[in-house]
Amino acid sequence: MTQLPTAEQMDAWWMPFTANRAFKASPRFYTAAEGMYMTMGDGRKVLDTNAGLWCCNAGHGRKEIADAVHAQLLEMDYGNPFSYGHAKGFELANRLVEDVAPKGLNRVFFTNSGSESVDTALKIARQYWRLKGQGTKTAFVARVKAYHGVNWGGVSLAGLTGNRKSFGQGLEADFLRHTLLPENAFSRGLPAKGAELADELNDIIAMRDASNIAAVIVEPVAGAGGVIVPPEGYLQKLRAICDQHNILLIFDEVIAAYGRTGAATMADKVGVIPDMITTAKGLTNGAVPMGAVFCKQEIYDTFVNTGEMSAVPEFLHGYTYSAHPIACAAALATLDIYKSEQLFKRCDEIAPYWEAGIHSLKGIKGVKDIRNFGLLAGIDLPPGVAGKVAAKTLDKGVTVRPAGDTIVMSPPLIIEQSHIDTIVNVLQDTIPEVD
Numbered sequence: 001m002t003q004l005p006t007a008e009q010m011d012a013w014w015m016p017f018t019a020n021r022a023f024k025a026s027p028r029f030y031t032a033a034e035g036m037y038m039t040m041g042d043g044r045k046v047l048d049t050n051a052g053l054w055c056c057n058a059g060h061g062r063k064e065i066a067d068a069v070h071a072q073l074l075e076m077d078y079g080n081p082f083s084y085g086h087a088k089g090f091e092l093a094n095r096l097v098e099d100v101a102p103k104g105l106n107r108v109f110f111t112n113s114g115s116e117s118v119d120t121a122l123k124i125a126r127q128y129w130r131l132k133g134q135g136t137k138t139a140f141v142a143r144v145k146a147y148h149g150v151n152w153g154g155v156s157l158a159g160l161t162g163n164r165k166s167f168g169q170g171l172e173a174d175f176l177r178h179t180l181l182p183e184n185a186f187s188r189g190l191p192a193k194g195a196e197l198a199d200e201l202n203d204i205i206a207m208r209d210a211s212n213i214a215a216v217i218v219e220p221v222a223g224a225g226g227v228i229v230p231p232e233g234y235l236q237k238l239r240a241i242c243d244q245h246n247i248l249l250i251f252d253e254v255i256a257a258y259g260r261t262g263a264a265t266m267a268d269k270v271g272v273i274p275d276m277i278t279t280a281k282g283l284t285n286g287a288v289p290m291g292a293v294f295c296k297q298e299i300y301d302t303f304v305n306t307g308e309m310s311a312v313p314e315f316l317h318g319y320t321y322s323a324h325p326i327a328c329a330a331a332l333a334t335l336d337i338y339k340s341e342q343l344f345k346r347c348d349e350i351a352p353y354w355e356a357g358i359h360s361l362k363g364i365k366g367v368k369d370i371r372n373f374g375l376l377a378g379i380d381l382p383p384g385v386a387g388k389v390a391a392k393t394l395d396k397g398v399t400v401r402p403a404g405d406t407i408v409m410s411p412p413l414i415i416e417q418s419h420i421d422t423i424v425n426v427l428q429d430t431i432p433e434v435d
Contacts, residue, residue: 002031004041028394033060036412036419038399047398049409049423054223054255055286058337059412065287065333072329081110081322083313089323092331096292099335100257100264102273107300109315110323111291114254114280115149118217120293121276122153122171123317124303125215125248131302134211137247140171141204141216145178145225148217148252157217160225174204176218180228185369186362187229188355190270194231198238205245215248215275220266223255226406227371227378235272248299249274254291258282259338259413261374262348269374275299285334290327343413347375353417357424358409365432375415379407381431388434389427398426 010024029041033052036059037045051057072088079086093108101108109124111117122140129137142148146159156171158164159178177197184191201216220235222228242249251274256266258279263269265277276299280291303314321327338344351374358377361367369380381389386402393400400407400423407427411419 002041004029004031035059035061036415044397046394047419047422049398049411050401051282051410051412052286053281053401054260054410055281057258057260057282057413058285058334058341058343059414062285062287062333062337064337065285065330068329068333069288069326072325076325079325081320081324082318086323086325086328088325088328088332092323092328092335095332095335096294099339100279101277101294102265102267104273104296105277105294106297107295109293109295110327111280111293112289112319112321112324112327113149113291114252114278115151115154116319117254117278117280117291117293118148118157118252119151119153120317121217121250121278122157122215124276124293124295124299124315125250127315128248128299128302129214131306136212137210137214138172139208139213140173141176141201141213141247142173143176143178143218143222145180145222145228146175146217146219146252147222147224148219149254174208176200176204178222178225178228179231179234180226181231184231186359187371188359189373190229190232192232195233195237197231198234198241201238201241205241205247210245210247213245213247215250216242217250217252219252219255220270220272221256221261221373221376223376223408223410224403226380226403227373227376227408229371229373229376230270235270239272239274248276250276250278252278254278254280255376255410258334259344259347260376260410262351263344283334284327284330285337287334288324288327288330289321290324290331341414347413350415350417350420351375354411354415354420357420360424361427361431364428366435367431375411375413377409378403379409379427379431381405381407382435385431385434389430392430392434393426396426396430398423400427 030038032039038048039045096108097106142157144159148154148157152170157173179194181194183193261269275296277294284290355372371378386405386407390400390402
């Protein structure tokens, strides 16, 4: 059994996104994970409604992934990725192009996280326009309530004030309004109203001029902002406006990809193909840090197939652990699980039951709105309530994640109807208790 640290042993680790003093005063520990459940420090098993942190899509403790990682460690633990390759890196890139990336996005750049994927995509966008002879296209457009990771680029484009106020503005950016509209309250799936909000991009273009804008980046479904689902036709409008004004469109699918919406990507689900997609999380089922950026062939060709062949890298960017052999092994095993168990299809099949269960909470005291898409859900509560609800559900054996005043959920794709019943019953009992 895992030996938990003493109070003195908790001093060295500066924990991320954590109120460190509060944690040390009342620590919470995980000690094990399997399937749909996390084991707490006191031995209790709690139902995980968040797939870890939006990432363990195939459930926890998958032996297939562990075995693949172990075998790769024994074969080759690491290799310098700068000007050297290894078989699993190419194998994984091909698998992603074949099984995950939308048609036409057939080049893959590997990173180690969603934050790195976003920064990589932003760098690609800027250099792409320089290579095209349009070096003034440096600015970006993002959205209010957006989350794009914690590297400088992502923080600059964050539409969540808490992720920006401590660090200031880095990259130049403008922001579209979010699409969370009162008239769409308690919508199921894609809301009916709000597609016209995409037209605000035209106003930004009129002010900035398209000659100065490199790319628009959006989460097709905003996660940390509260599971904000795009209105019907909204993403199509963004695509059309970007095409009209020669601006790249980037989808941040760090959360949405790898089956979360019932398809390999949200782009495929709604039939809107961006120029780049940033991914991570579900790529390795959360087992090993890894991310990837999918790019259109034309973008890659603009970098690589210009001028004479040279020993100088066309893109002076990368990470020590890009396409790490261990991460590649974990990702390949994860993709095998998704395929053999048809988990993307499974998400689509069980999503209606999930939707019905979550929306049955409408009318409960304190529930202000409910949104869902695929195996994602957000429940809006009064100010200051979400964190208290999360603490109480944990005591009752279900862990949910507060994001501001919203309870957000993204359970593993292996979820059963009985798990959904448990989640709904616990929330039904708990929400009215808190005010």
